[in-house]
Structure formats: structure tokens, C-alpha cells
Ligand SMILES: Nc1nc2c(c(=O)[nH]1)N(C=O)[C@@H](CNc1ccc(C(=O)N[C@@H](CCC(=O)O)C(=O)O)cc1)CN2
């Protein structure tokens with residue numbers, strides 16, 4: 601198997617484990633851990649995400665953080681381009697975006713200092729696999745070239761994989777928060 605095939609296999613296996621974990625009432629425990637990790641970051645610009653498919657739900661954490669500072673969500677501009685981020689507020693007007701994730705209809709563009717990052721699989725060293733678009737890799741590379749940027753993976757513990765195959769363009773996570781544990785690197 602070449603690297604792309606190994607990644608595809610790891611993605612498929614983790615996707616199945618994520619689907620299993622979804623809907624088991626695990627989100628609350630993970631949200632509490634995420635809120636604890638984010639407490640010192642109150643007031644900084646934070647990106648979250650609107651969950652799609654069987655992703656864990658960060659929305660209650662985003663709503664709490666929005667009381668202290670700007671919160672935004674990713675918007676796809678084009679294939680093979682970094683993500684942009686648009687201001688999000690609890691209850692703001694949303695419309696379907698590419699790939700099914702809803703995006704705010706209006707709101708200013710924001711460059712986040714801290715990113716809550718969706719993922720398909722993670723490993724114990726901060727390695728991450730997404731859906732394969734390279735969007736977060738490109739985005740983190742760009743943000744990190746400008747200033748220190750904190751990337752926090754948010755996932756079910758079941759999404760852990762053993763030693764993910766990583767490429768030079770894969771941007772590492774600074775922390776991982778799950779329903780069962782928090783890892784910081
Ligand atoms: N909730 C959420 N919002 C998000 C992301 C995310 O991962 N989660 N994104 C994070 O980037 C962006 C959306 N990116 C996505 C990229 C690809 C696919 C997707 O369906 N990919 C195909 C495979 C495509 C290919 O291999 O060429 C698939 O999974 O079937 C979905 C979302 C922006 N918003």
C-alpha cells in the first residue's frame with residue numbers, strides 16, 4: 601500500500617468507529633473537557649465547527665465562548681485553498697455550504713487564534729486525518745506562519761488510531777479533547 605492508500609484505509613476504519621460512538625451520549629463529557637481547556641483562552645478569536653455526519657458536537661462550547669470573545673466557523677472558498685472563517689453567534693442565520701456544513705449567511709471574516717478542529721482519526725502524537733481535502737492542513741500552515749496558533753482536535757476517544765501515516769504537509773494538533781481524556785503536546 602502507498603501512503604494515500606494507507607491513509608484511506610485508516611480513514612475508513614476510524615469513520616466506522618466514529619459512527620459507533622456517535623449517539624451514545626458521549627458529547628457532554630467531551631464538551632466539559634473542551635470548555636475546561638478553553639477557559640484560559642476566553643476573549644481570543646476561536647473557530648469551532650458546525651458538525652456534519654457523525655462528528656462530535658462542539659456547538660454548546662462555542663456558545664459559551666461566544667459570551668467572552670469572537671467565535672467563527674470555517675467556510676470553504678475553493679478546492680485546494682485554505683479555509684476562511686466567518687463570525688458565528690448562537691442562533692445566527694445559517695445556510696448550507698459546500699460538503700453539507702452550514703455557514704453563517706453574514707458576518708465578518710476572522711482569523712482565529714485558537715481552532716477547534718474536526719477530524720476523522722487522531723493518534724497519540726497529535727497526528728490527524730480529516731476528510732482528505734487538505735483544508736485544515738493548508739489553513740493551519742497559513743495561520744501558523746503569521747503567529748502562534750493553537751489547534752485543538754475534538755473527537756470521540758474511539759477515533760484514536762495507532763501511528764497514523766503522516767505527510768510533511770500534515771499540520772500537528774497541539775491538543776486533543778475526547779469524551780474520555782485530554783492530551784496536550
Ligand atoms: N463540520 C465540519 N465542517 C467543515 C469541515 C469539517 O471537516 N467538518 N471541513 C474541513 O475541512 C471543511 C469541509 N471539508 C470537507 C472536505 C471534504 C469532504 C468530503 O466529503 N470528502 C469526500 C472525499 C473527497 C475526496 O477524497 O476527494 C468524502 O469524505 O467522501 C467533506 C468536508 C469546512 N467545514
Ligand SMILES: Nc1ncnc2c1ncn2[C@@H]1O[C@H](COP(=O)(O)OP(=O)(O)OP(=O)(O)O)[C@@H](O)[C@H]1O
Pocket residue numbers: 607728729730731732733734735736737738741767769770
Ligand atoms: N499546505 C499544503 N500545501 C499543498 N498541499 C497540501 C497542503 N496540505 C495538504 N496538502 C495536500 O492535500 C491533500 C489532502 O491532504 P490530507 O489527506 O492530509 O487531508 P486531511 O488532513 O485528511 O484533510 P483536512 O485537512 O481537510 O481535514 C494531500 O494531497 C496533501 O498533499
